[in-house]
Amino acid sequence: xxxxxxxxxxxxxxxxxxxxxxxxxxxxxxxxxxxxxxxxxxxxxxxxxxxxxxxxxxxxxxxxxxxxxxxxxxxxxxxxxxxxxxxxxxxxxxxxxxxxxxxxxxxxxxxxxxxxxxxxxxxxxxxxxxxxxxxxxxxxxxxxxxxxxxxxxxxxxxxxxxxxxxxxxxxxxxxxxxxxxxxxxxxxxxxxxxxxxxxxxxxxxxxxxxxxxxxxxxxxxxxxxxxxxxxxxxxxxxxxxxxxxxxxxxxxxxxxxxxxxxxxxxxxxxxxxxxxxxxxxxxxxxxxxxxxxxxxxxxxxxxxxxxxxxxxxxxxxxxxxxxxxxxxxxxxxxxxxxxxxxxxxxxxxxxxxxxxxxxxxxxxxxxxxxxxxxxxxxxxxxxxxxxxxxxxxxxxxxxxxxxxxxxxxxxxxxxxxxxxxxxxxxxxxxxxxxxxxxxxxxxxxxxxxxxxxxxxxxxxxxxxxxxxxxxxxxxxxxxxxxxxxxxxxxxxxxxxxxxxxxxxxxxxxxxxxxxxxxxxxxxxxxxxxxx
Amino acid sequence: xxxxxxxxxxxxxxxxxxxxxxxxxxxxxxxxxxxxxxxxxxxxxxxxxxxxxxxxxxxxxxxxxxxxxxxxxxxxxxxxxxxxxxxxxxxxxxxxxxxxxxxxxxxxxxxxxxxxxxxxxxxxxxxxxxxxxxxxxxxxxxxxxxxxxxxxxxxxxxxxxxxxxxxxxxxxxxxxxxxxxxxxxxxxxxxxxxxxxxxxxxxxxxxxxxxxxxxxxxxxxxxxxxxxxxxxxxxxxxxxxxxxxxxxxxxxxxxxxxxxxxxxxxxxxxxxxxxxxxxxxxxxxxxxxxxxxxxxxxxxxxxxxxxxxxxxxxxxxxxxxxxxxxxxxxxxxxxxxxxxxxxxxxxxxxxxxxxxxxxxx
Numbered sequence: 032x033x034x035x036x037x038x039x040x041x042x043x044x045x046x047x048x049x050x051x052x053x054x055x056x057x058x059x060x061x062x063x064x065x066x067x068x069x070x071x072x073x074x075x076x077x078x079x080x081x082x083x084x085x086x087x088x089x090x091x092x093x094x095x096x097x098x099x100x101x102x103x104x105x106x107x108x109x110x111x112x113x114x115x116x117x118x119x120x121x122x123x124x125x126x127x128x129x130x131x132x133x134x135x136x137x138x139x140x141x142x143x144x145x146x147x148x149x150x151x152x153x154x155x156x157x158x159x160x161x162x163x164x165x166x167x168x169x170x171x172x173x174x175x176x177x178x179x180x181x182x183x184x185x186x187x188x189x190x191x192x193x194x195x196x197x198x199x200x201x202x203x204x205x206x207x208x209x210x211x212x213x214x215x216x217x218x219x220x221x222x223x224x225x226x227x228x229x230x231x232x233x234x235x236x237x238x239x240x241x242x243x244x245x246x247x248x249x250x251x252x253x254x255x256x257x258x259x260x261x262x263x264x265x266x267x268x269x270x271x272x273x274x275x276x277x278x279x280x281x282x283x284x285x286x287x288x289x290x291x292x293x294x295x296x297x298x299x300x301x302x303x304x305x306x307x308x309x310x311x312x313x314x315x316x317x318x319x320x321x322x323x324x325x326x327x328x329x330x331x332x333x334x335x336x337x338x339x340x341x342x343x344x345x346x347x348x349x350x351x352x353x354x355x356x357x358x359x360x361x362x363x364x365x366x367x368x369x370x371x372x373x374x375x376x377x378x379x380x381x382x383x384x385x386x387x388x389x390x391x392x393x394x395x396x397x398x399x400x401x402x403x404x405x406x407x408x409x410x411x412x413x414x415x416x417x418x419x420x421x422x423x424x425x426x427x428x429x430x431x432x433x434x435x436x437x438x439x440x441x442x443x444x445x446x447x448x449x450x451x452x453x454x455x456x457x458x459x460x461x462x463x464x465x466x467x468x469x470x471x472x473x474x475x476x477x478x479x480x481x482x483x484x485x486x487x488x489x490x491x492x493x494x495x496x497x498x499x500x501x502x503x504x505x506x507x508x509x510x511x512x513x514x515x516x517x518x519x520x521x522x523x524x525x526x527x528x529x530x531x532x533x534x535x536x537x538x539x540x541x542x543x544x545x546x547x548x549x550x551x552x553x554x555x556x557x558x559x560x561x562x
Numbered sequence: 563x564x565x566x567x568x569x570x571x572x573x574x575x576x577x578x579x580x581x582x583x584x585x586x587x588x589x590x591x592x593x594x595x596x597x598x599x600x601x602x603x604x605x606x607x608x609x610x611x612x613x614x615x616x617x618x619x620x621x622x623x624x625x626x627x628x629x630x631x632x633x634x635x636x637x638x639x640x641x642x643x644x645x646x647x648x649x650x651x652x653x654x655x656x657x658x659x660x661x662x663x664x665x666x667x668x669x670x671x672x673x674x675x676x677x678x679x680x681x682x683x684x685x686x687x688x689x690x691x692x693x694x695x696x697x698x699x700x701x702x703x704x705x706x707x708x709x710x711x712x713x714x715x716x717x718x719x720x721x722x723x724x725x726x727x728x729x730x731x732x733x734x735x736x737x738x739x740x741x742x743x744x745x746x747x748x749x750x751x752x753x754x755x756x757x758x759x760x761x762x763x764x765x766x767x768x769x770x771x772x773x774x775x776x777x778x779x780x781x782x783x784x785x786x787x788x789x790x791x792x793x794x795x796x797x798x799x800x801x802x803x804x805x806x807x808x809x810x811x812x813x814x815x816x817x818x819x820x821x822x823x824x825x826x827x828x829x830x831x832x833x834x835x836x837x838x839x840x841x842x843x844x845x846x847x848x849x850x851x852x853x854x855x856x857x858x859x860x861x862x863x864x865x866x867x868x869x870x871x872x873x874x875x876x877x878x879x880x881x882x883x884x885x886x887x888x889x890x891x892x893x894x895x896x897x898x899x900x901x902x903x904x905x906x907x908x909x910x911x912x913x914x915x916x917x918x919x920x921x922x923x
Binding site: 126144145146150151154157165 | 779
């Protein structure tokens, strides 16, 4: 798929300097960064050489984004040295990084949607004519020249609103080029692109390399890294693990380097007593988000839904729960169809969704713990026109006790709790509706290990009591430890299903990144896995 | 490397945004012509020189205030305090003429500008540095400035007889057939149009309103730009206040009340987006003209007086919802075309790959 053999820009290999070149363009040594109690980066080093494409690999949460933000001047590192062309640099802001020749192209570009391509590229640096007035013609010509240098047919005078994500990225690249950036950082640029767009982006990357720029390429698609990059650096849990020429790595080595963790005793879960089918999802599709999703969850079963960020897992959960509409497919609970696009219908049928973002979607931060814990059953707590406060308190007390919530008083605002305890309040809120199917989306993101274990224990107990649980998580050990079966999603489709016996971090990652056999294209995996 | 690029002049017309904007202004002018001629047919007095002149005078005060409002709206803010600035500036300049009868009127205009600028700075500081949402900040100052006005006026009134004739000439006199107020408004519209279109500083208003985040990344001092925008809006409103005094002669504590919504409405009808980043002063000016003509036409056509406001409001809603509908449809069409294209690309890539895969045992 990626024509490394017939390169449309035939540049002799000697023109791309390899690590043998004595002077790297950028070196980062022993960088550290801590956010509150979380050590996001510990001792990460990186070298970028002119003319190379360098892949930065790692699991979700391995510290790639933090590293990018340090290079982009968004965060200042707590320690470590950053050198550009041998000169020591301390960025105080994004402008410093840009002036030093570092450009970052994010997955979702930040552009002015209402303005033209040309203005987006040259905002604040528009060429001026007589009397300090903007020379619009010159501006168009200049940007057209940049675009033809990149080999892309983008109209300088077209409005950015309406451009595809791929074209918007190219506008960002043209901007970087106009700044004469020497280091280009691309944060998962291909995640939202079609294969054709991806191929066009790589052509542009080769052009940039031929000009002597270094490209740092963050991707989850390993075959892209192997096809387009000369060297790789692998991070795990915020620390540097390995670096070297791509030739020294294969898929297996990279995946084991990225994962390489032992499963702890965090997940004590016995053999599940699985009952009858509870939730059935049949051919669920939503244009642009996911397609043809089918699976079922049984009583007492925890079904894990794994995949990379952006694979469409949360979107599926939202569609099942009726928050988002769907284009096709059906959801049944014990054989009875649930009306689509209706949260009320889903709730009435016995579904509950603990959303991904508990601060925004799960809790009303200023309200008390008991108020939050009973928000979902307000109707039941009503006596004539008033709320029955004692009933409210009793209900909140029952569930918070059951979940072993650590709180001073139930009347305290929920914002006073720790992340783990907040998550328990969200759980309590949904459990008091006595659901038959519980969907939990990233239930332990951003909470500490102890609270994590508590949430896991709760989920295991609930399943043992006969609840059907759909567990969405990017935390691989969690999915492996908790789930009886694992579905892996990639690019909006189910890439495969793994039984508890088959499941390993490598197996999940292979399905999630689409690198089962060398050279196989990710899309193939999707259609095969669904069949 | 420039050889293959087609001449940019040919491509300018291909930008759908500029096409849409031009279409917007064209359709407004069309409505305007139909309205004027239609009303003129029903009642020819509508087209009399006197009536047209009065209409133009009324419109030019609104249109001048629209210039400042547009700067603020482009940045996705709003300035609701304009009417109170107008009222306060009108009364204070009247008092200045009463106290110093010999005051030359150009000095009064400058005084109004400066006074308005000071009030604008207050708004700007609240929004840009105090991080108070513009709607809240200027709603607050709308009442504060009006309250100060009441406290100063204390039921008093300025009458035309207290004002120098040379000053009243600004609105009533004729320069090449039109009063000076109209010329001033035209000059401001044209001057600020050029500023917004052709200067880096002018483009910053569009950038900030289109995406504040991208504006920061482009090195634009967003807070400073916001402050300048509100200051200009205040200064222009202060000038409008002095001209208001010249136009009406009689000013009490309620002068200008309700003006702020007329000004915002005119800009929005003229295609300035309340969500920022989109709009031209040409459009905003035509919007002011259209609203003025509608108001005048309703009087001429003897629309029931009690219903005139309701009719104006309904027309405004019609204009805005049509606009929202059209832009939403355009956005949806663009998105659909994109996903279809993506789906096709995926499909072709899938079939390409399927063949070799099948050969694997």
